[in-house]
Amino acid sequence: MKKVVLAYSGGLDTSFCIPYLTLEKDCEVHCFSVNTGGFSDEELEAMESRAMQLGAASFEAVNIEEAFYEKCIKYLIYGNVLRNDTYPLSVSAERVFQAVEVAKYAKEMKADAIAHGSTGAGNDQVRFDLIFSSITPECEIITPIRDNGFARAYEIEYLNKVGLEWSAAKGTYSINQGLWGTSIGGKETLNSRHAIPSEAYPSQLKETDQTSISIGFEEGTLVSLNGEKLAPIQVIKKLNDLAADYAIGRDIHVGDTIIGIKGRVAFEAAAPMIIIKAHQLLEKHTLSKWQSYWKKQLSEWYGMFVHEGQYLEPVMRNIETFLEDTQDKVNGEVFIKLFPHRFELEGIDSPNDLMDVPFGKYGEEQGAWTADDAKGFIKILGNASKIYYHKNKEDQL
Amino acid sequence: MKKVVLAYSGGLDTSFCIPYLTLEKDCEVHCFSVNTGGFSDEELEAMESRAMQLGAASFEAVNIEEAFYEKCIKYLIYGNVLRNDTYPLSVSAERVFQAVEVAKYAKEMKADAIAHGSTGAGNDQVRFDLIFSSITPECEIITPIRDNGFARAYEIEYLNKVGLEWSAAKGTYSINQGLWGTSIGGKETLNSRHAIPSEAYPSQLKETDQTSISIGFEEGTLVSLNGEKLAPIQVIKKLNDLAADYAIGRDIHVGDTIIGIKGRVAFEAAAPMIIIKAHQLLEKHTLSKWQSYWKKQLSEWYGMFVHEGQYLEPVMRNIETFLEDTQDKVNGEVFIKLFPHRFELEGIDSPNDLMDVPFGKYGEEQGAWTADDAKGFIKILGNASKIYYHKNKEDQL
Amino acid sequence: MKKVVLAYSGGLDTSFCIPYLTLEKDCEVHCFSVNTGGFSDEELEAMESRAMQLGAASFEAVNIEEAFYEKCIKYLIYGNVLRNDTYPLSVSAERVFQAVEVAKYAKEMKADAIAHGSTGAGNDQVRFDLIFSSITPECEIITPIRDNGFARAYEIEYLNKVGLEWSAAKGTYSINQGLWGTSIGGKETLNSRHAIPSEAYPSQLKETDQTSISIGFEEGTLVSLNGEKLAPIQVIKKLNDLAADYAIGRDIHVGDTIIGIKGRVAFEAAAPMIIIKAHQLLEKHTLSKWQSYWKKQLSEWYGMFVHEGQYLEPVMRNIETFLEDTQDKVNGEVFIKLFPHRFELEGIDSPNDLMDVPFGKYGEEQGAWTADDAKGFIKILGNASKIYYHKNKEDQL
Amino acid sequence: MKKVVLAYSGGLDTSFCIPYLTLEKDCEVHCFSVNTGGFSDEELEAMESRAMQLGAASFEAVNIEEAFYEKCIKYLIYGNVLRNDTYPLSVSAERVFQAVEVAKYAKEMKADAIAHGSTGAGNDQVRFDLIFSSITPECEIITPIRDNGFARAYEIEYLNKVGLEWSAAKGTYSINQGLWGTSIGGKETLNSRHAIPSEAYPSQLKETDQTSISIGFEEGTLVSLNGEKLAPIQVIKKLNDLAADYAIGRDIHVGDTIIGIKGRVAFEAAAPMIIIKAHQLLEKHTLSKWQSYWKKQLSEWYGMFVHEGQYLEPVMRNIETFLEDTQDKVNGEVFIKLFPHRFELEGIDSPNDLMDVPFGKYGEEQGAWTADDAKGFIKILGNASKIYYHKNKEDQL
Structure with missing residues (x-):
């Protein structure tokens, strides 16, 4: 009998997986639910009783909000990460950490396999599998929905058959x-x-x-x-x-x-x-100007790789170190x-506000430098372009 | 007698420069006003009559909105340029193009010098001087306010003395x-x-x-x-x-x-x-994903250099070519x-909307690839990390 | 009968494919050989006679050195591309262009499929398939060696059986x-x-x-x-x-x-x-300094994507435009x-040598700026750090 | 009497500064020599006796090879820094660290001023002044050669006059x-x-x-x-x-x-x-691939800023942290x-050699993935371009 840790969300797909893996695939299904802030205690209790009713060998839930903050959100804040200047990675980041916790639990449980409910069409399968293949290469990955392309209706019918009523009604939005x-x-x-x-x-x-x-x-x-x-x-x-x-x-x-x-x-x-x-x-x-510049470069990459599930690329740890620094x-x-x-x-x-210094107020007369200093600055700052346009006269605007 | 083109905005500083350069410095002052959309016809007429009254040798105004769009705003749009993710370079970009026009006019006028009203404290002096030193290296740059640190009160008094009344009242905001x-x-x-x-x-x-x-x-x-x-x-x-x-x-x-x-x-x-x-x-x-990525890198730089007056760095033309492409x-x-x-x-x-294709709808079942394709994709995508964590086991999370 | 264009190199794997596809898979095999400078006329003649002997429906060879230069090498030179600071992409770049030519030929021939001799272990399969799937999505891709994992000995035996002697000896190096x-x-x-x-x-x-x-x-x-x-x-x-x-x-x-x-x-x-x-x-x-800087960034990427076969990513055309500019x-x-x-x-x-200007000789006394200009330049260049260390005194070295 | 710390190299310019500052400018000149590996003990002794003979109030030499390695060379190695793919920053890096030591010494000595022998034409003045203005903003910077444009002949004559013979012969190379x-x-x-x-x-x-x-x-x-x-x-x-x-x-x-x-x-x-x-x-x-990629980006910048004397920009410390990580x-x-x-x-x-793993040998048949995995990988890797060229057919090569 295969010992399987199932990444359990309580939804239709993962609920279906419990009896399906138990009955059709002769697996011992250990449900594991990773809470990143989306579930209330009531919901978790309902999930547990549903899981056990469906034949799970065990149910375990863990709240990783703190770890999620420490290992990810913190860096998303340091990096001001908005994917495509818009999206704070609300869901994609959580998937990655759910996967990490599931992998750790599978290790602890000495599981033979990890199961998840992803389809073959979306991104979550990538986020899950990439983590599992690096952290638990010894575990088989089982994805009944992806492998068999089960339709919603089929899953509901199957659940009904094994004694769990599931409403056929589907919200407009997921x-x-x-x-x-x-x-x-x-x-x-x-x-x-x-x-x-x-x-x-x-x-x-x-x-x-x-x-x-x-x-x-x-x-x-x-x-x-x-x-x-x-x-x-x-x-x-x-x-x-x-x-x-x-x-x-x-x-x-x-x-x-x-x-x-x-x-x-x-x-x-x-x-x-x-x-x-x-x-x-x-x-x-x-x-400083260049701290902002380079933070932005590295944060952009960091956000992209978290979003894509490439959280384990070693450079991600280096970027975190940079951001923290x-x-x-x-x-x-x-x-x-x-x-x-x-x-x-x-x-x-802020005690570190660089605007708040006794010299160098923007746009105000001040004593940190003279008009001649400014003229010298601009003259030498202009050297390179001056030389370029002297040499390449035809380029002048 | 020195022939001077004065970058004239109609404000206190540049108005003061007209009699000051004429009377104290023995210059022939040609006022040149570059309109990037900020002045109405009435304002321009008022500016002209004030300039002539103050002793200008000539007054010329030019509207460069179209050139400003073609040579700059267009690229700021292509690049989605917001400095520090906030500022569309509302004023800094215009200064640069005003400077370019002033330089061209000075060339055309065979002027000995270009005058502007900047102080030694701000950024506008940099934007002006950098352009002038590359395009009109033969022209002296004259900046009475910067060189002498004239105070507002002194300038008003001087203007009053030469017959122009100027209100001492100053708005809270510039x-x-x-x-x-x-x-x-x-x-x-x-x-x-x-x-x-x-x-x-x-x-x-x-x-x-x-x-x-x-x-x-x-x-x-x-x-x-x-x-x-x-x-x-x-x-x-x-x-x-x-x-x-x-x-x-x-x-x-x-x-x-x-x-x-x-x-x-x-x-x-x-x-x-x-x-x-x-x-x-x-x-x-x-x-495409990488078009967006590289556009962002280059646009960020482009915006920074426009903002700082480094518009003539040759790479700016290359970036414009990239953005247009x-x-x-x-x-x-x-x-x-x-x-x-x-x-x-x-x-x-959009006729070019990459979301609107007969295959590959996000999050929906579709026929462009199979579950096995997806699994193969993820397996090989994970190779590098899998090898890394196999070799460096202590790094596991 | 399936009409197949075979990317033919004359080596063991692609030679094997001719009779294998013809006899076992009922294909009409049109051999196409793309020469990027590696084949002499004699070699091409030998390839042709071997192909025809093995049952090819046709043999066609094309020399694309010029196109290869114009569409790729030129940009590798513009970009000073050395992968990992070492490798001029000697082979990887050529594969991509061979693939492009094969795809074009398959289109012209209205082929049902394209065959190539890659295994499932290396990079060439990626270079070939990525090009084919974008340019000729209507063509099936056939890869007998990859799909069946045929061993060298098997292929030789098969060739011998159909009447072509192939030496079992293998060089130490490929x-x-x-x-x-x-x-x-x-x-x-x-x-x-x-x-x-x-x-x-x-x-x-x-x-x-x-x-x-x-x-x-x-x-x-x-x-x-x-x-x-x-x-x-x-x-x-x-x-x-x-x-x-x-x-x-x-x-x-x-x-x-x-x-x-x-x-x-x-x-x-x-x-x-x-x-x-x-x-x-x-x-x-x-x-200029920043032209070199940005060229390097974009060239690095360009070289990576050519090397990896991601030549068709749209940003590659934009980078080429930048480099040319x-x-x-x-x-x-x-x-x-x-x-x-x-x-x-x-x-x-060089007529455009920026070292060769009447002012600004490095390390020599010169008249382009004064000591005071230099001091003003450095003072203002140092403003930001000066403010930073004033505010954050504990950071001092 | 002004207490001056002179950054003393033993050459003509800084030797001249000793009597010049003492006799003409009424300064107490404390010579400080920072050895980054260029001076032997004999040379240092000769420097000391020459300095004292010329009227220095004191002479102090410090060997900072170790600090130079720890604070700079180490990072240049981590970053594989070759400026413009060529130059290991042989001299420019040392100047910066000499300046840092001089500033620290001036602080310790409670000096009123720091003097150095730079001219107004080169880069060393920037490297020195930038460091001094951040670390010892309270010290005046004195640069007799830069300020007065003294010629070599004048300096030699002056030294001769105060009793030190200096050969007029000058090597072809500095x-x-x-x-x-x-x-x-x-x-x-x-x-x-x-x-x-x-x-x-x-x-x-x-x-x-x-x-x-x-x-x-x-x-x-x-x-x-x-x-x-x-x-x-x-x-x-x-x-x-x-x-x-x-x-x-x-x-x-x-x-x-x-x-x-x-x-x-x-x-x-x-x-x-x-x-x-x-x-x-x-x-x-x-x-990993992306560690190399990002290291290169940051190292390039690091090398540029060390070279230019912008060593104190706060981002430099963050880059060092990244590189070390x-x-x-x-x-x-x-x-x-x-x-x-x-x-x-x-x-x-290397015990960490990522080539040396039991799976995934390059170019060899192996068991880490199947042909179908490879095909799935390439198919999905090609999705974006496939969609792009489907939508934008006219772009096909």
Whole structure:
């Protein structure tokens, strides 16, 4: 009998896998559920009882919000990561960490195989398999839905047959919720022309009066909300509760997937959007020009590889080290105003603010240099172009 | 008698330069005003009569909106250029092109010198001088304010003395208006903590009902607004009129200046913000993954060098050629909704939309590849990491 | 009966494919041989008669040296492309162009399928298939060796059976010769410790007296050798004849393959190494600092994607356009000395030499700027760091 | 009386500064000599007695080879830094560290000013002043030669007058020797056409029989030569003695200077060239594809900023951290053959060699994946281009 760890989400596909693997494939199915912030305790209990009812050998759930923050979100904040200048990687990042936890659990369980519910059409299969093949190369990977192309109707019928009722009704949108945002796919996102309707977003506008908030950072890390010291995850959750009532952080991500096709998905990510923009503003005041430049290069790559599931490429650890190394001056408070559907960055207060020096105020007369210094600077800064246009006169505009 | 072309803006500093250079420095002062969209005909007439009254030998004004679009804005759109992910280079880009025009005029006039009103504290002196030293190395550069550090009060008194009344009252904010946006500096922007008040922005909210608009692009170039074929500059102006009533496009830019200090300035740029975001969305649908990647790298640099006045570095022409070469598939219509203080991108319609193909729909079952293809893909994609972690077992997470 | 175009190299694998596809798979096999400089006329005649003897429906050979130069080598020179700072892509680039020609021929022939002799272990299968799947998606791809894992002995036996004698003897090294160099793999290259012996290189040292040569470039393109005007391909061939006698251009390439494993291969590329280094030296004298910088970034990528067979990624055309745009000043003559096993770049003579200007001689007193200009330049150049260390005193070294 | 620390090299310019500053400027001159490997004990003694004879208040010499290795050379090796693919920064890197030591000494001495002998024409003034203005902003910078443009003849006459004979004879070449190489400038290097003659290089060919050597690295750091454990600096020195007899490591650097003009200088750097190429080869076997890619990007920048004296830009510390973080697998021995005027890399032996794994041997049949895996991989890898060319048919080659 094959010992299988099943990455269990509680949805139709992975629920179907339990009896299917047990009954048809003679497997001992150990359900493992990795919570990155999307599941409540009630949901987890329901998942467990459903899993056991379906014949699972065991059910285990683990909450990895903290590890997810420490090993990933932290760096996404350091790097101000928005894929294609838009998407905070709300779902893709979580998949990778779920996969890492599943692999660790499979190792611990000395499992023969890991099963997951991905189809052969999307990106999640890549995220899962890439992690498993590096961390648990000794485990077989089993993907019943991908391998057999089972249709939704077939899975429901099968579940009914083994005694679990599953409603045939399907929502218009498929929704994935986690600590770093919620993705919403379906209908309009399958084509290019239309946005999803306002009602399709999980959080609806409840608050119309503007409010002022502040977020505190120490060495680039979230430390407080409105002056109250909080653990980073608490900042994210409290801020999200606050800002979701303003229906902030909605947008649509369009981008290239690792499998070479274009993807389009709506998302709602109130806290991530505010935090990233706040952090970036603080950096504008505290980092040097070339720190910002190179951070951006490396963060762009980091975000791409997390998104694509290439989290284990060794350069990712080096980039994390780089990003962390840039953050020691990113200290201070960022002030933000929330409005319905939007927010404004007001300003910052930082002990490392490079604008706040006794010399060199922008646009003001000052004593740090003379007119002659400025003229000398510009003269020599212009040398290279002057030589070029002297030599290549025909290039003049 | 020295023949001087004065880059004339009509403001206090350059107005002062006319009598000062004529009377104190024995110069023949030819005023040259370069309009990038900031001046109305009335303003230009007022400027001319003031210049002549102050003793200018001649006054000439030229409107370079079209050249400014063709030689710069076009590339800023191709490149989706937002300096520090925020600023569309509303003022910095214009300075460079004003300088180019002034240099050409000085050449044509066979001038001995070029004068401008910059101080020694800011960035404009760099933008002006860098251009002049390459294009007109034969012309002396004269900068009375920078060289003598004249104070505002002294200049006003001097102007009064030569017969021009100039009000001693000074606005709280110094405002620079042009085709690609308006910058607003002063008071709050001199420090880091506060935003400027809503009333300080030139355009106030007039329209509260949302509206839907569309912008058409051909090969990355603006061709229509709401289906009406228009020249690019007309698209910009009409769109700006429309969107300014929604008070869209306000923000604050914080960044590093070419002279090494941090700068902070508020701006209002309704049309630029909408156009750039719309263009970028169309590119997400029509460009390949690596076209987007490399465009971003080169555009970031392009924006930095335009901002810093390093427009004549030869690589800038090569980057423009690259950017233009990426645009032949950037065709189609982008649909946008305007709301008070914000806008939403709805979607696009494009003959080159890479999402719209008979195979490879994201997240849907399809026939372009099999489950085994996907598994083979992931297996080989994972080879490198698999080998790495096999060899370096201690690195496992 | 399936009409198949076979990419025919005359070697064991592709020779085997002719009778195998004809007899076992009921195909009409049209042999197509793409010569990138590796085959002599005699070799081509022998290939043809062998193909026809083995039952090919037709044999066609095409020499694409010129197209290969125009569409690829030219850009490798513009970009000074050495993969991993070592390898001029001697073989990988040629495969891509062979594939392109095969695809075009298959289109012209209205073939049902394209066959090639690649195994499932190496990179050539990727180079071939990637091109075919984009240019001729309507053609099936047939790869008997890859699909069946036929062993060398089996293929020889099969050929003997159908009446063609093929010697069972196998050289120690597998050698691939082309216009842009020759690769040598086998024995030592399968491990990391040893170089291949000197005798394994095709060209042996014949000339021990040093000689001086010169190469002329116009807009980055090869135009002359030792003052004699020649077509680019003739420069390459003549130079290679000359330099091969000095046994110049040998080295070993170690790098990552597209399939994720490390590869190691020896090569001999006398002309490519000299040409690239000469061209790069000319660029150091004629390009600006940032042209060199960005050329290097884009060329690195270009070389990687050519090497990996990702030649059709649309960004490759954009990079080619960029590279070409940087070359208009790369004019002049480069002087080189050849010695046994090595060469020295002496210097250059160019009408666009940026060192040769009446001002700004390096290290010499000159009149282009004063000591005060220099001091002003350095003062303002130092502003940013000065502010940083003032604010963050603990960071001082 | 002004307390001045003079960066003293023992040459004409800085020797002249001692009596000049003492007698004409009423300064107390404290000579400080920073040895990065260029001075022998005898030379230092001669320098001291000359300084004291010329009226210096004190003389102090410090050997910073170790700090220079730890704070700079180490990273140049990690980064395989060759400026413009040629120059190991033999002199420019040393200047920066000399400046850092001088600044620290001035701080310790509570000096009022720092003096150095740079002219206003070259790069060294930038390297010195940039460091001083950040580390010792409280110290005035005094540069008599730059400020007064003193000619060589004047300085000699002055020295003679105060009782020190200085020969008027001047060598054809100005030579700067240090731990990381020797630069040779003059005559031919002032123009573009010719190399300096073989005799002008400090090390002449003495050894004509080839020899085999090996260099050991641990985490990227030099640990042994020919199997003998040695401190990094000892590896460099011993290797240099060995290889200099083969006249290895000669070349000419042509590049852009921070002051905007092109510079050309010959150099001899036997050990640096061998070490960098050996280290890079070891990395090709032990780093992942994208580690190599990003290391190259960041190293290129690092080398440029060291060369230009912008060593204190905060991003430089972040890049160092990144580079160090990539080195933990760069372990092993590199085998090299030395020949007259050149060397060959033979191969490597490393416990982290990614070529040496039980699966995935390049070009060999193996069992890590099947033909179908390979075909699936290529099919999906080709998706993006396939879609692109399907949609944009006119782009086909």
